[in-house]
Amino acid sequence: MKRKNPVAQHGRKFNRAAVFRDRKQEAKRGLRKHKKAPLGGAFFLPAAWRSAYLSAAR
Secondary structure (H helix, E strand, C coil), X not given: CXXXXXXXXXXXXXXXXXXXXXXXXXXXXXXXXXCCCCCCCCCCCCHHHHXXXXXXXX
């Protein structure tokens, strides 16, 4: 019988147990928790503004 509920249909693929990661210990070891902003700090600017911002920052 075909399932009509897509959540139930794909649940067996995605709802699985995962190995616990101790993020505090990883941070002490120097592993990255957050991405760093790119050079110039133009991380969240729209593409049209980014080039003007970067050229003004130089």
